[in-house]
Amino acid sequence: MKKFIAAYRNRFSKTTRQNTLTFGMVIFAYLFVEAVLRTGNMSSLLQGLLVPLCIYAILAVSLNLTVGILGELSLGHAGFMCVGAFTGSFFSVCTAGTMPNLLRFIIALLIGTLSAAFFGFIIGIPVLRLQGDYLAIVTLAFGEIIKNLVNVLYIGRDESGFHFSLKDTMSLNMNGGEVIVNGPQGISGTPKDSNFTIGIILLIITLIIVLNLIHSRTGRAVMAIRDNRIAAESVGINITKYKLLAFSISAGLAGLAGVIYAHNLATLTALPKNFGYNMSIIILVFVVLGGIGNIRGSVIAAVVLTLLPELLRGLNDYRMLIYSIVLIVMMLINWSPKLVMYKEVLLNKIPFIAKRRKEEE
Amino acid sequence: MALLEIKDLGISFGGLKAVDDFNVEIEKGELYGLIGPNGAGKTTVFNLLTGVYKPDSGTIKLDGRDITGLKTAYVSKCGIARTFQNIRLFKKLSVLDNVKVGLHNRFEYSTATGILRLPKYYRTESEMDDEAFELLKVFGLDGYASHLAQNLPYGKQRKLEIARALATKPILLLLDEPAAGMNPNETVELMETIRFVREQFDMTILLIEHDMRLVSGICEKLTVMNFGQVLTFGNTDEVLNDPQVITAYLGE
Structure with missing residues (x-):
């Protein structure tokens, strides 16, 4: 038994330790923020940022699954978020008052996640069979199309059931009832179920799903495809199946973030600002600067890069200048070979890290 | 019955017949070599065997089962594993x-x-x-x-x-130029490894190789290819002394 445990520790210690560090970091951040909140030391501006921070972190982690682990580029992650936000919000508005709030929110989360995953699956079926940058092109188009589609979508409800139109509210032909999705005005009256605690819980669930996936048989197959498609095929891995699986999970988690987003606002509209191309690129920036394939890095980058513009607000005109300098510096630290090497040297000078690394050798 | 039976295998890319009328029979437990000058179509045969390309003509039978034109992943499940010329x-x-x-x-x-x-x-x-x-x-x-x-x-x-x-537990192992880029010492070590694998795992091995020392050292039978076709086949000693083979490699 003792031998078994020793062997177990030997083999799994590194990943286990890394994962513990990631979860510890999130939980510590949560406790710290709660403490500051409870003592009333946080500005309302920062308080308003807490839920978006969780949303961005979830988005960054989910995109990292596509970019870092699967090795494909997705430029339409905001599109999947949009799908999740509208389906989840639609469900919540329809069923408000008919069931307990928490139960309704959980079902809304599931619906948003599954419908986004479904869209990911549908897009993936033709595109992931191809090699090359096709996924980037198709997801880019998807993100723009879904946003415009939602802007002309009208859904209403009266006694006779649901009415649907792509023209305007008049053509819904309703007698009485209410319009739930009102074209460019979106969905209003979504219950405000999201809060910081729920955001953190869902972030942790996302991290559990992604990290456990990576360190399982499925994750190994996905990473094998990323590293060498031909070799992965030659050992009997079904390429399309695993690519689809990973991409659907990634899209689903983006949908999850969308549901939280929708339940954090009174009115949900599909604007270029929240679900547009820029949003997809911002998520990609988190992933690239946090380190492609580095899940913990994604969380850190999402938090730092969301907080930074707000914290620099005092500098007025100079704040975007500093933001861009920070982007460049982070890029250098993470990607320049010389700086990466220098970082390693510095880390090895810290006694306990050096000792641990020696043991692993 | 032979473990691997390839009959009249052929594929052409555009107007070029990369492999034409290729036949080979490998018995269980054999260490079989496939040699030939550059561009003779050896790796193409491997790619046809593992389903990377679909043959235009001919059949491939593994252990009595027809695996012609199956997808790579299924070929692996049927029991063929391979290594690559450029390490993958x-x-x-x-x-x-x-x-x-x-x-x-x-x-x-x-x-x-x-x-x-x-x-x-x-x-x-x-x-x-x-x-x-x-x-x-x-x-x-x-x-x-x-x-x-x-x-x-x-x-x-x-x-x-x-x-x-080997982790896929194959019944046939294909090695594509295993000694490419190795120095003489490493080659000798590799020869021992291949021999060892064959005995330890009771494996049938088909290998492509240019290093004649390795080929004559471990292969029992050889097939020589030139311009996509089988030039000659048989026991290693006989084949390597065949004037046709010497001509193909060294010229007139």
């Missing part, structure tokens, strides 16, 4: 994980089991670890288990590729 490892994965990817179809649990970390996950993973470590030990790589595959020296990368191929 999963570079960013650890040495251990490289072998565990090879075990993919032999130890199964669902994605949900992996995400939820059900008991079956721990059980299967520890079985996979044991199996993978055993294979690594055979090739003297167990000390490198946690290293990234891309950090291994060249010779060890070659060995890891063979270990990964």
Whole structure:
């Protein structure tokens, strides 16, 4: 038994330790923020940022699954978020008052996640069979199309059931009832179920799903495809199946973030600002600067890069200048070979890290 | 009945007949060599065997089963494993994980089991670890288990590729120029490894090679290809002394 445990520790210690560090970091951040909140030391501006921070972190982690682990580029992650936000919000508005709030929110989360995953699956079926940058092109188009589609979508409800139109509210032909999705005005009256605690819980669930996936048989197959498609095929891995699986999970988690987003606002509209191309690129920036394939890095980058513009607000005109300098510096630290090497040297000078690394050798 | 039976295999790319009327029969337990000058179509034969290309004509039978034109992943499930001329490892994965990817179809649990970390996950993973470590030990790589595959020296990368191929538990192993880029010492070591693999795993091996020392040292039978066709075949000694073969390699 003792031998078994020793062997177990030997083999799994590194990943286990890394994962513990990631979860510890999130939980510590949560406790710290709660403490500051409870003592009333946080500005309302920062308080308003807490839920978006969780949303961005979830988005960054989910995109990292596509970019870092699967090795494909997705430029339409905001599109999947949009799908999740509208389906989840639609469900919540329809069923408000008919069931307990928490139960309704959980079902809304599931619906948003599954419908986004479904869209990911549908897009993936033709595109992931191809090699090359096709996924980037198709997801880019998807993100723009879904946003415009939602802007002309009208859904209403009266006694006779649901009415649907792509023209305007008049053509819904309703007698009485209410319009739930009102074209460019979106969905209003979504219950405000999201809060910081729920955001953190869902972030942790996302991290559990992604990290456990990576360190399982499925994750190994996905990473094998990323590293060498031909070799992965030659050992009997079904390429399309695993690519689809990973991409659907990634899209689903983006949908999850969308549901939280929708339940954090009174009115949900599909604007270029929240679900547009820029949003997809911002998520990609988190992933690239946090380190492609580095899940913990994604969380850190999402938090730092969301907080930074707000914290620099005092500098007025100079704040975007500093933001861009920070982007460049982070890029250098993470990607320049010389700086990466220098970082390693510095880390090895810290006694306990050096000792641990020696043991692993 | 032969383990591998290839009959009248042919494929052309555009107007070029890369492989034409290719025949070979390999008995179980044989160490068979496929040689020929550059561009003779040797690797194309491998690619046809493993389903990378679909043949225009001919049949491939493995252990009596027709595997002509099957997809690569299914060919692997039928029992053919291969290595590549230019090493194709999963570079960013650890040495251990490289072998565990090879075990993919032999130890199964669902994605949900992996995400939820059900008991079956721990059980299967520890079985996979044991199996993978055993294979690594055979090739003297167990000390490198946690290293990234891309950090291994060249010779060890070659060995890891063979270990990964063996992890799929094949009945036929295809080695595409295993000695390419190796110095004489490494080649000798590789010859011993191949011999050892054959005895330890009771394996049938088909290999492509340019290094004549390796070919004459370990292969029992040879087929010589030139311009996509079979030039001659038979026992190694006879083939290598055949004037036709000498002409094909050295010219008139």
